[in-house]
Amino acid sequence: MSVSFRTARRDDVPAILAMLDDDPIAAAREPGKGVDPMAAFEVIEADPRNELLVAEEDGQVIGTFQLTFIPGLSRRGAERAQIEAVRVAVPYRNRGIGRRMMEWAVERARERGCGLVQLTTDKARNDAHRFYASLGFTPSHEGFKLRL
Secondary structure, three states: OOEEEEEOOHHHHHHHHHHHHOOHHHHHOOOOOOOOHHHHHHHHHHOOOEEEEEEEEOOEEEEEEEEEEEOOOHHHHOOEEEEEEEEEOHHHOOOOHHHHHHHHHHHHHHHHOOOEEEEOOOOOOHHHHHHHHHOOOOOOOOOOOOOO
16 A cells, blocks of 8 residues: 655645545534635645645545644643544545555654643543554643534
8 A cells, every 4th residue: 555645735625625624523413613625725734833634545535634734832832732523534444544644744843843742532531542542642631612
């Protein structure tokens, strides 16, 4: 299997949205006050602290995730990388693609000089918790969200 990673392009947005929509936990959430997906893509694309990435095999988008680089004074000013919206298309799951995506994301954060990589995952995603732990992530914090 030859999987490659690259920055998402405008024509990848429908495939990315399909992966995000094909998720029972996300589907059960109350819809947010989102903007047009193409407008959101343009904002991400224009922001040097955000990278929307895709995993691709034989020209087909089979996975996605977003990296956001967050500056701060915490950790003596080391930038941190936030990994969000991790998805692998259903037919490609359980083939090691998610692991390769996360390894790629961690390496990208190292290249950028980040001092920490962080992510959140829904409390109901027990398989994801085991997966992230197998990669060395530790559940060191409790996350809180406030819908606006």
